[in-house]
Amino acid sequence: MGMKRRWLGNSVSYIYLTILAAVATFPLLWIISSSFKSPGEMVGSPLSFFPKEPTLLYYDRVLNVLNFDVNIVNSIIVALSATFISIVISALAAYGIVRFFPRVGKVMTRVLITTYLFPPILLAIPYSILITKVQLANSLVGLVITYLSFSIPYAVWLMIGFFRTVPLEIEEAARVDGANKLMVFYRIALPVVAPGIVAVAVYTFINAWNEFLFSLILINSTGKMPVSVALYSLTGAEILDWGEMMAASVLVILPSVIFFLIIQNKIAGGLTQGSVK
Amino acid sequence: MKRYRRLLQTNATGMYFILPAILVVVLLLIYPILSSLYFSFTTKHLIRPQVKFIGFENYISILTNPDFYVAFANSIKWTIVSITGQLLVGFTAALALNRIPKLKGLYRTLLIIPWAFPVIVIAISWKWILNGVSGFIPNILVNIGATDELVQFFANPDLVFWTVVAVNIWFGAPLFMVNVLSALQTIPAEQYEAAQIDGASSFQSFWHITLRHVRVVIGLLLVLRTIWIFNNFELVYLLTGGGPADLTMTLPIFAYNTGWGLKQLGVASAITVLLLIFLLCVCFLYFKLLDKWEKEDEM
Numbered sequence: 001m002g003m004k005r006r007w008l009g010n011s012v013s014y015i016y017l018t019i020l021a022a023v024a025t026f027p028l029l030w031i032i033s034s035s036f037k038s039p040g041e042m043v044g045s046p047l048s049f050f051p052k053e054p055t056l057l058y059y060d061r062v063l064n065v066l067n068f069d070v071n072i073v074n075s076i077i078v079a080l081s082a083t084f085i086s087i088v089i090s091a092l093a094a095y096g097i098v099r100f101f102p103r104v105g106k107v108m109t110r111v112l113i114t115t116y117l118f119p120p121i122l123l124a125i126p127y128s129i130l131i132t133k134v135q136l137a138n139s140l141v142g143l144v145i146t147y148l149s150f151s152i153p154y155a156v157w158l159m160i161g162f163f164r165t166v167p168l169e170i171e172e173a174a175r176v177d178g179a180n181k182l183m184v185f186y187r188i189a190l191p192v193v194a195p196g197i198v199a200v201a202v203y204t205f206i207n208a209w210n211e212f213l214f215s216l217i218l219i220n221s222t223g224k225m226p227v228s229v230a231l232y233s234l235t236g237a238e239i240l241d242w243g244e245m246m247a248a249s250v251l252v253i254l255p256s257v258i259f260f261l262i263i264q265n266k267i268a269g270g271l272t273q274g275s276v277k
Numbered sequence: 278m279k280r281y282r283r284l285l286q287t288n289a290t291g292m293y294f295i296l297p298a299i300l301v302v303v304l305l306l307i308y309p310i311l312s313s314l315y316f317s318f319t320t321k322h323l324i325r326p327q328v329k330f331i332g333f334e335n336y337i338s339i340l341t342n343p344d345f346y347v348a349f350a351n352s353i354k355w356t357i358v359s360i361t362g363q364l365l366v367g368f369t370a371a372l373a374l375n376r377i378p379k380l381k382g383l384y385r386t387l388l389i390i391p392w393a394f395p396v397i398v399i400a401i402s403w404k405w406i407l408n409g410v411s412g413f414i415p416n417i418l419v420n421i422g423a424t425d426e427l428v429q430f431f432a433n434p435d436l437v438f439w440t441v442v443a444v445n446i447w448f449g450a451p452l453f454m455v456n457v458l459s460a461l462q463t464i465p466a467e468q469y470e471a472a473q474i475d476g477a478s479s480f481q482s483f484w485h486i487t488l489r490h491v492r493v494v495i496g497l498l499l500v501l502r503t504i505w506i507f508n509n510f511e512l513v514y515l516l517t518g519g520g521p522a523d524l525t526m527t528l529p530i531f532a533y534n535t536g537w538g539l540k541q542l543g544v545a546s547a548i549t550v551l552l553l554i555f556l557l558c559v560c561f562l563y564f565k566l567l568d569k570w571e572k573e574d575e576m
Contacts, residue, residue: 101291
């Protein structure tokens, strides 16, 4: 009886998960497939999954006519800079909170959640005014600055969980040997949590790469646009070229998905595993 | 013990560690929000330079504007329906993943993929899949005989809201799934065995053991996702732009249109301030509930 019920429950679970997996992965597979279809097939056979005459036509147009490579470089510059600055500031802050202000840990968590509360659209208005005022409108530097507003609170939050796992004893030993606080942090604590920090860095990079609203508001020339807004500008064309949009979408999403799958085990559970409690 | 205390007591140097982060929070979060609050009492315009202080006039004009209430109602409906859907799909997927003996990692990886999608790609790919001319889903529905004509998911007033909600569930369910799954995996197996020996039904075990263990995680996820969905501008804006006929007009889009469409940044600031006040109230209630649950868990 018990065996039979378990078997039934497992079968239902497998069927359910298979359906969900199909729904979850279909859009990715479909845009990849569409990006290789010929223009005729794109509209003519909307149900065929494998392109009959695979073509690189759209990729060629996106990179060589629309100069999407410039936007890709912009995005890499912005995302890397935002990630580097965020990680340095957040690692210091998370370590500082855990080691020197342990009592405020819970309060800090709530404060960080509160910063998450601020609607991006609420920040967008003052940012558009302030960034213009300091002459950074339509520049990648301005964009990097605004990205810190969402990446740092989140990174601090995740890293507090990591630094809690560093035993005080090993730091104490180094202190006895005369190392100062910054050296203890850099030489002892940081290496212990390094794998976690790499994961947070990758996650920060993905979020910066995917960001849309601030770029929409702050950047107005095609040559300065990061990929998200450059891709959006394709949707405003008078005659929509779905093929180009598909090829550009694939170029934008592949780094995201690949990086995300690499770090999924570190980040995905981390939200609730300890960083919050 | 003494040595530990010495390490902890030197809070002054500890301040240097958190100072840069505090600076960022002050300069990039607190200061902009205060300036937004200030703009909300002025005639701040996107292009015109002169600014006049006008007290509560912006707030009055918003609160007497029927469009505001349409957007507010849409926002609430969109948040509640989306979050319920995300929770149901994510929670059931986590339960299923937790019980299967094989392929757990593979299914988890496949199911998590929507989470990595940039919002602009979510919009473009679903608009392509649901496209009313050569989209996959409208065509396959005709092909299998489910509908006579190609369904216009984004133009049909009866469908557009639910279409956007479905896309949001597709995108948000994995976050629930993964976090609930990691909470489920921390439940000790002995508790279920003990319950079985005591003659508890599987529903009773589910209610008293499973749900009790994951409710704090779910509560926290509900807080975070409520905020995210309620605040979310991009997803709906990129899928529908708020249309057709304002059927998917939410507060953030309403604020954006007022600020960048009508160029009235002062009024737009006031809308976003109201948005924030509303969210603060919702979060306050959530935190009360979470505190109660956490205390019960500790007992």
